[in-house]
Amino acid sequence: xxxxxxxxxxxxxxxxxxxxxxxxxxxxxxxxxxxxxxxxxxxxxxxxxxxxxxxxxxxxxxxxxxxxxxxxxxxxxxxxxxxxxxxxxxxxxxxxxxxxxxxxxxxxxxxxxxxxxxxxxxxxxxxxxxxxxxxxxxxxxxxxxxxxxxxxxxxxxxxxxxxxxxxxxxxxxxxxxxxxxxxxxxxxxxxxxxxxxxxxxxxxxxxxxxxxxxxxxxxxxxxxxxxxxxxxxxxxxxxxxxxxxxxxxxxxxxxxxxxxxxxxxxxxxxxxxxxxxxxxxxxxxxxxxxxxxxxxxxxxxxxxxxxxxxxxxxxxxxxxxxxxxxxxxxxxxxxxxxxxxxxxxxxxxxxxxxxxxxxxxxxxxxxxxxxxxxxxxxxxxxxxxxxxxxxxxxxxxxxxxxxxxxxxxxxxxxxxxxxxxxxxxxxxxxxxxxxxxxxxxxxxxxxxxxxxxxxxxxxxxxx
Ligand code: NAD
Ligand code: UDX
Numbered sequence: 001x002x003x004x005x006x007x008x009x010x011x012x013x014x015x016x017x018x019x020x021x022x023x024x025x026x027x028x029x030x031x032x033x034x035x036x037x038x039x040x041x042x043x044x045x046x047x048x049x050x051x052x053x054x055x056x057x058x059x060x061x062x063x064x065x066x067x068x069x070x071x072x073x074x075x076x077x078x079x080x081x082x083x084x085x086x087x088x089x090x091x092x093x094x095x096x097x098x099x100x101x102x103x104x105x106x107x108x109x110x111x112x113x114x115x116x117x118x119x120x121x122x123x124x125x126x127x128x129x130x131x132x133x134x135x136x137x138x139x140x141x142x143x144x145x146x147x148x149x150x151x152x153x154x155x156x157x158x159x160x161x162x163x164x165x166x167x168x169x170x171x172x173x174x175x176x177x178x179x180x181x182x183x184x185x186x187x188x189x190x191x192x193x194x195x196x197x198x199x200x201x202x203x204x205x206x207x208x209x210x211x212x213x214x215x216x217x218x219x220x221x222x223x224x225x226x227x228x229x230x231x232x233x234x235x236x237x238x239x240x241x242x243x244x245x246x247x248x249x250x251x252x253x254x255x256x257x258x259x260x261x262x263x264x265x266x267x268x269x270x271x272x273x274x275x276x277x278x279x280x281x282x283x284x285x286x287x288x289x290x291x292x293x294x295x296x297x298x299x300x301x302x303x304x305x306x307x308x309x310x311x312x313x314x315x316x317x318x319x320x321x322x323x324x325x326x327x328x329x330x331x332x333x334x335x336x337x338x339x340x341x342x343x344x345x346x347x348x349x350x351x352x353x354x355x356x357x358x359x360x361x362x363x364x365x366x367x368x369x370x371x372x373x374x375x376x377x378x379x380x381x382x383x384x385x386x387x388x389x390x391x392x393x394x395x396x397x398x399x400x401x402x403x404x405x406x407x408x409x410x411x412x413x414x415x416x417x418x419x420x421x422x423x424x425x426x427x428x429x430x431x432x433x434x435x436x437x438x439x440x441x442x443x444x445x446x447x448x449x450x451x452x453x454x455x456x457x458x459x460x461x462x463x
Contacts, residue, residue: 001127001195004029007084009114011035011044011073013169013276013345014131014162015090016054020062021173023071025203032072032080044073055344055371058170081121086195088160089114089142090131095280104287106135106280115145118155125154127192131162133281135288136219156192158183159214161221166275167342179209182217222285226301229278231266233307239269239462240314249462250444269462271354271415271442272311274339276347279305312350315413315461316357319440322459323410327363331434333409335402336416336443337369337377344371350442351415352380359395360386367398368405370418374398403429411438417445430454 008019011033023031035041043053049060049067063071074080081087091110096102111132118128128146130139139157146155159182164172179200183193193211200209212220239249249269257264273279282301289298320327339349346352355365359381367377374397381392399405402421406412406429414421422445430437436457439446444460451458 001085001191003086003127003195003199005084006031006086006088006199007080008033008088008090008131009035009077009081009117010088010090010092010132011037011040011053012090012092013054013166014164015088016044016052017056017059017062017164017169018090018131018162018173019088020059020066020071021170022199023066023069024062026199027066027070029199030070030072031066032074032084034074034077034080036075036077038075041073041075055342056167056169057342062170077117078121081118081126082123084126086127086129086199087118088129088131090162092276093132093134093280094276095283101287104283104290106133106284106287108134108138108141111138111142112145115142119146119149122149122153122155123151125156127156127158127195129196130157130159130218133161133221133225133277134159134218135284136215136222138218139214154188156184156189157214158192158196159217159221160196161217163221163224166345167340174203176204176208179204180212180217180220181209182212182214185213222281222288225277225281226285226304228266229273229282229308230301230304232268232270232273232278233304233311235267235269236272236311236461237307239311242462247463252462269444270311270350271315271461272308272350274347274349274351276345279308279348312353313357315350315440315442316354318459319354319358319411319413319438320361322438322440322457327358327361327410329362329364330410331364331366331408332358333402333406333412334365334367335369335405335412335414335421336418337367337372337380338416338418341416341418344376346372346376346380349380349415352384354413354415354442355381355396356384356386359392363395365396366405366409367396368400368402369398369416370420372398403432407432408434409437410434411440414439414441414443414445417443421445426451426456427454430456 006029008015015033019031019033040053049064093106096105096107143157181193181196183189197209242249253267256262257267282304286298286302337351338346377398378392382389438457439451441460448458
């Protein structure tokens with residue numbers, strides 16, 4: 001089937017950029033992105049293309065090119081489902097916060113709602129594509145719901161996980177390492193796979209489009225995230241040993257990364273990984289392994305999370321210990337709140353947990369992040385429910401410039417690796433701080449020798 005109309009349910013960090021690029025590269029396909037969140041859709045439709053809800057380098061230009069031509073954002077979910085031949089499900093799949101599997105399993109309620117809505121609305125055959133990251137064998141549940149409509153409509157379920165990373169989403173979508181499409185091994189399944197292959201083939205070389213069975217595709221996504229996160233936890237584990245032994249983790253990472261079997265990417269020691277995916281997906285993998293009775297497999301992967309939690313906690317503990325075992329009433333400036341540079345996303349950012357620890361020690365946190373608004377910082381802390389929102393508001397303030405955030409501070413903590421942090425007038429920042437002026441660089445972003453030459457007491461990770 002030649003696809004001319006696509007619907008994507010979920011206008012978030014994946015649905016928005018992915019569909020914008022499909023629309024840009026396939027002008028003959030009408031792409032409609034729908035969401036229940038009317039504010040989000042309104043922001044996607046904002047006349048000012050820089051006001052779209054997601055900050056990603058290059059994204060507003062892609063949206064500007066395709067929006068109104070063949071890219072549409074709407075809250076009319078039913079109409080878009082009805083019209084489309086192919087429907088991407090790109091809704092959130094967070095960790096369950098209640099019931100069986102609480103804190104581990106993926107919460108599939110939004111996925112099920114989508115499946116039920118498609119079942120209810122569809123009047124002709126559809127291809128339904130899992131774009132969200134899902135536990136292996138979810139396609140079975142979706143198929144079950146779709147096959148019980150009783151109206152004779154045929155559905156093909158494909159798995160097409162998304163591998164983009166935030167901050168480089170547009171680049172990753174334009175030049176993917178691979179596109180993975182899993183589907184049924186039946187002739188109808190293979191035909192559905194081919195329809196989606198043809199969409200991507202508009203800009204992705206055919207040798208980078210990989211097709212598998214559905215279960216391999218679903219499990220590959222969880223596996224990829226587990227491997228990536230494992231590399232960070234591995235280097236972070238070694239960073240602590242480096243600090244005890246005089247080795248320098250950056251030098252160690254470089255030395256091992258030059259081994260072509262290991263590779264140099266994803267070996268940057270940090271205050272701990274954040275983002276909406278790694279923790280959620282590994283917990284989900286652990287839960288799945290446990291549910292099959294594979295306890296050793298589950299324990300193995302759980303260590304990646306345990307190590308990451310330790311890395312965050314040990315960062316805040318080091319700040320307290322270095323500041324003479326008390327940060328009570330001391331101003332600690334946070335440079336960065338986002339979970340990585342070039343995104344306004346803060347989900348699971350290490351900054352949230354470090355701030356929470358320091359507020360427990362009665363510190364005053366002063367935040368500067370180029371893309372994260374003050375309200376988001378407070379909302380992230382409130383979400384933890386460690387203390388009342390009033391209490392959080394008394395302990396944290398956001399500032400419009402780094403100089404204001406750092407003025408009078410006892411210490412600076414670098415939580416995000418924004419490029420602009422390296423360009424500041426660090427002498428001016430130093431002059432405005434309490435002495436000794438400490439820097440805790442959770443990203444090894446600044447140069448130790450330059451900072452020490454100014455007079456800072458500099459602590460990086462793993463050296
Ligand atoms: P998100 O929270 O940014 O967006 C999800 C959107 O779906 C929300 O706007 C929500 O309102 C909407 N939604 C939920 N239920 C709906 C329904 N029934 N009808 C219409 N809209 C509905 O999430 P995201 O970051 O885009 O992630 C989506 C999925 O993609 C997740 O499974 C995630 O694991 C996966 N993923 C995310 C990334 C990433 O970098 N963020 C990368 C790869 C894969
Ligand atoms: C990740 C995967 O990379 C992507 O393929 C998947 O689709 C979604 O999850 P994302 O979370 O957006 O993407 O960003 P990523 O670049 O993977 O970074 C995740 C976290 O790890 C960030 O907090 C980042 O700062 C941290 N990180 C990354 C390190 O601490 N060290 C590294 O070497 C790399």
